[in-house]
Every structure is written in structure tokens, then in C-alpha cells.
Amino acid sequence: MTMEKRFYLETFGCQMNVVDSERIVALLEGIGYRQVEAPESADLVLLNTCSIRDKAERKVYGHLGRFKPIKAENPGLIVGVGGCVAQQEGQRLLDKLPYLDLVFGTHNVHKLPDMVRDVEENRARCLETEFLDRDTRLRLFPDRAPGESVSRFVTVMQGCDNFCSYCIVPYVRGREVSRPSAEVLDEVRYLAGQGVREVTLIGQNVNSYGRKEEGEISFAQLLHRVQAIEGIERIRFTTSHPKDLSDELIDCFGALDKLCWHLHLPVQSGSDHILHSMNRGYTRAQYLRIVRRLKEVCPEIRLTSDIIVGFPGESEADFAETLSLMEEVRYADVFSFLYSSRPETAAAKLKDELSPEIKQQRFGRLIALQESSSASIWAADQGQVLEVLVEGESRQGGGQLFGRTTWNRIVNFHGSRDLIGQIVPVRIKRVYKNSHLGDLQIS
Numbered sequence: 001m002t003m004e005k006r007f008y009l010e011t012f013g014c015q016m017n018v019v020d021s022e023r024i025v026a027l028l029e030g031i032g033y034r035q036v037e038a039p040e041s042a043d044l045v046l047l048n049t050c051s052i053r054d055k056a057e058r059k060v061y062g063h064l065g066r067f068k069p070i071k072a073e074n075p076g077l078i079v080g081v082g083g084c085v086a087q088q089e090g091q092r093l094l095d096k097l098p099y100l101d102l103v104f105g106t107h108n109v110h111k112l113p114d115m116v117r118d119v120e121e122n123r124a125r126c127l128e129t130e131f132l133d134r135d136t137r138l139r140l141f142p143d144r145a146p147g148e149s150v151s152r153f154v155t156v157m158q159g160c161d162n163f164c165s166y167c168i169v170p171y172v173r174g175r176e177v178s179r180p181s182a183e184v185l186d187e188v189r190y191l192a193g194q195g196v197r198e199v200t201l202i203g204q205n206v207n208s209y210g211r212k213e214e215g216e217i218s219f220a221q222l223l224h225r226v227q228a229i230e231g232i233e234r235i236r237f238t239t240s241h242p243k244d245l246s247d248e249l250i251d252c253f254g255a256l257d258k259l260c261w262h263l264h265l266p267v268q269s270g271s272d273h274i275l276h277s278m279n280r281g282y283t284r285a286q287y288l289r290i291v292r293r294l295k296e297v298c299p300e301i302r303l304t305s306d307i308i309v310g311f312p313g314e315s316e317a318d319f320a321e322t323l324s325l326m327e328e329v330r331y332a333d334v335f336s337f338l339y340s341s342r343p344e345t346a347a348a349k350l351k352d353e354l355s356p357e358i359k360q361q362r363f364g365r366l367i368a369l370q371e372s373s374s375a376s377i378w379a380a381d382q383g384q385v386l387e388v389l390v391e392g393e394s395r396q397g398g399g400q401l402f403g404r405t406t407w408n409r410i411v412n413f414h415g416s417r418d419l420i421g422q423i424v425p426v427r428i429k430r431v432y433k434n435s436h437l438g439d440l441q442i443s
């Protein structure tokens with residue numbers, strides 16, 4: 001009799017890793033493993049890692065350290081690392097961590113079953129971090145996993161060709177490839193049939209979708225075709241690069257009623273000098289023009305952004321430009337990051353003369369400004385009846401459900417589980433920092 005084997009998987013980082021982890025689960029289930037919630041009760045433990053900033057990378061080492069004593073108790077335990085740190089560090093990880101058995105890079109998720117078998121049978125230490133060519137990658141685009149949830153990510157492209165000077169992504173995820181639109185649409189149709197009501201089309205820079213592929217439709221045209229798929233009620237996409245946000249795509253926010261009124265449009269800095277040094281490919285004025293056009297086409301749209309504080313050479317005047325841009329745009333939310341030097345990137349060679357105190361002080365000022373701006377934007381929802389797509393039972397417990405508004409805001413409220421998957425009216429009665437509390441308006 002064969003005993004069922006158990007695996008534990010922890011995922012860090014962005015949507016790309018979330019999708020890769022869905023694939024990892026499906027692949028491991030395919031070779032007789034079942035997912036468990038605690039590493040102590042597993043035969044195989046895996047981390048799917050992120051290296052976007054130094055802090056993310058250090059976190060991985062911290063988490064891996066937890067597996068060392070577990071392996072000391074259970075020497076048969078297989079320990080593996082995948083994702084961006086695996087891609088970046090490769091053999092160095094195996095050299096540094098003697099209890100590590102396997103390392104698989106961002107293009108090698110499909111090899112995991114063979115690697116696991118190799119460790120099981122030969123106690124081999126395996127490393128697969130080779131980048132694949134374009135055709136192989138297109139062939140290996142993630143298989144569809146069964147859709148049990150209301151909202152799912154659908155990968156439309158992978159990799160990045162932009163080489164923003166601070167960013168490690170092109171080095172750990174490789175060049176940009178777009179998935180054929182027929183395949184994307186097929187997956188969305190399949191998910192709709194499984195009960196999925198919302199899709200988020202994902203890629204490092206979805207706005208440049210299809211540009212490298214001959215005869216492929218544009219991202220805006222892809223959105224039009226997703227809009228036509230029955231059963232799908234809401235469409236989102238991320239991440240957008242401002243330099244590739246075409247007028248055709250902006251017009252989608254007026255033309256497509258399934259497209260949510262939210263756009264994550266990372267600006268990174270409000271200063272032309274810093275934007276240039278970041279190799280972002282747009283100016284402050286061009287960015288603000290896009291924002292104006294978006295608000296003309298869709299007055300209800302709410303924007304969110306990523307901003308880096310303390311990029312090398314950022315003067316007080318540059319930073320003031322970032323704050324003034326934030327005041328002008330009025331973002332609903334901003335994810336702000338202290339600049340972190342990454343290996344191989346162009347910015348790693350720039351002189352970083354700012355003191356940690358100044359960086360921290362600017363970071364604090366940016367967060368204070370954003371908190372007051374966010375609070376005033378979300379406060380406008382108080383008392384309103386908003387349409388909420390119900391996703392499941394709330395983590396708050398107490399029989400509450402949770403869902404999201406078109407602006408991607410979480411709303412918790414009481415209601416019957418039958419409502420999961422439906423869009424329902426909810427009156428917002430409390431606005432918290434990160435979510436709303438509401439009352440269902442149907443009985």
C-alpha cells in the first residue's frame with residue numbers, strides 16, 4: 001500500500017507567484033501529494049519566493065531557517081525553493097544551505113515532479129534554473145487549474161523587457177512573451193463555466209500585450225473579447241506601465257461595463273529627473289495627461305500606485321515633486337517602498353548618497369500624505385449602497401461574508417452563503433482603514 005504524501009507550500013510576492021503556486025499544487029497533486037497547513041506534518045516543504053527588494057529576499061532565508069530543525073527531526077523531509085530568489089541565487093542556495101534538496105527557477109515549475117522524484121529515489125540535490133526559449137515558454141504557459149473561486153487570475157504575458165533601472169524582474173523572469181489570445185479567451189471561457197465571475201488579467205506589463213507577436217490583437221481588443229464572454233461579470237488587469245497605456249485602452253474604461261473602475265498605475269516618482277534615471281520612459285506631464293484622460297472617460301475611476309522613496313540622486317526638490325503629483329492625482333492607495341539596491345540592475349551602480357535618516361523621514365512624510373488622501377477618498381463610500389461581488393466567508397468570522405466593490409475595496413457584511421458568486425447591493429455603514437463594513441440591502 002502506498003502512503004499518501006503531504007506537501008507544505010508557502011508563497012511570497014506578486015500575482016505571478018500566486019499563479020505559479022496554483023500550478024505547483026496541481027503538479028504535486030498529480031504525483032500523489034496532498035497539501036497540508038503545517039510544515040511539521042509534511043514530507044515535502046516548498047517556498048515560492050520573491051526577490052523584488054532586499055527585505056523580501058532576507059525573509060526567504062529567515063523562513064528557510066525554520067525548516068532546518070524540522071529536517072533534523074525528520075531526515076526524509078524534502079526541502080525546496082522556487083521563484084525569483086531561486087532563479088537569482090541558484091547554486092549559491094544549495095551551497096549555503098546543506099539541508100536544501102531542490103531549487104527550481106521561474107521557467108522550471110513544470111520540472112518539479114521529476115525533481116521531486118529524483119530526490120525521493122536518489123536523494124539527489126537538484127538545480128534547474130535554465131531560462132527557456134520563447135516557443136517552449138509559450139507551449140508551457142500554466143495549465144488551467146480548476147476554478148473553485150469567484151475571482152481568478154489569468155496570465156496573459158510573462159517576463160519584462162523594460163529594464164527599469166532599479167528592477168530585478170527582467171533578470172529573474174526573463175524576456176516578455178505574450179500568450180496567444182485564443183488561449184487566454186479559452187481559459188476565461190472555461191473559468192466562467194466553472195463559476196468564476198471575475199477575472200484579473202495579469203502580467204508584468206499587460207499594456208504591451210501582443211506587441212511582439214505578429215498578427216496578435218492589442219490588449220484593449222483582448223479586453224473587448226473578454227467583455228463578450230458570458231458568465232464573466234467583472235474584469236480587472238494588472239500591472240500597467242504608463243508608457244504603454246494607449247488611448248484605445250483608456251477608452252475601454254468608458255466602453256466596457258464589466259471593466260472595474262480601478263486602475264493600478266505605478267508612477268514610481270513625480271520628478272522628471274528621477275523618472276529618467278529610473279528609465280521609466282514617460283514624464284510627469286505625460287503621466288498626468290493619462291490620469292486626466294482616464295478621469296474624463298470614467299469620472300468614477302480610482303487610481304492606485306507604487307512609489308519608490310530614496311532612489312539614488314533623489315533631492316528634496318525631486319521628492320517634493322512626488323508629493324505634489326500625489327496631491328494632484330489623489331490616489332485611493334499607494335504602495336510605497338524604500339529604494340533597495342538589487343544585483344545586476346543598472347541603478348545598483350549609481351551612487352546612493354542619501355542617509356538612511358533622510359530616506360526614512362521622506363518615507364514617513366509620503367505615508368502621512370497618502371493616509372489622509374486615502375481616508376478622504378474611502379470616506380465618500382460611507383452611507384452609499386455599492387455593488388459587491390461576494391467572494392466567500394469573511395476572515396472576520398461571525399458568519400460574515402466578504403466581497404469587493406468595483407474599486408477593489410473589501411466589504412464585510414452578514415448574509416447567506418448562497419450569495420457567494422453574486423453581485424449584491426450593500427450599504428456601507430463603517431469605513432475602516434483597509435475595509436468597509438456594510439449591511440446587505442436584500443433579504
Ligand code: 5AD
Nearest residue numbers: 166167266306307337338339340342
Ligand atoms: N527597490 C524598491 N522598490 C522596488 N520596486 C521594484 N524594485 C524595487 C527596488 N529595487 C517596487 C516598484 C514596483 C513594485 C512592485 O516594487 O515600485 O512597482
Ligand code: SF4
Nearest residue numbers: 160162163164167169
Ligand atoms: Fe520591473 Fe519596470 Fe518591468 Fe515593472 S515594468 S517589472 S518595474 S522592469
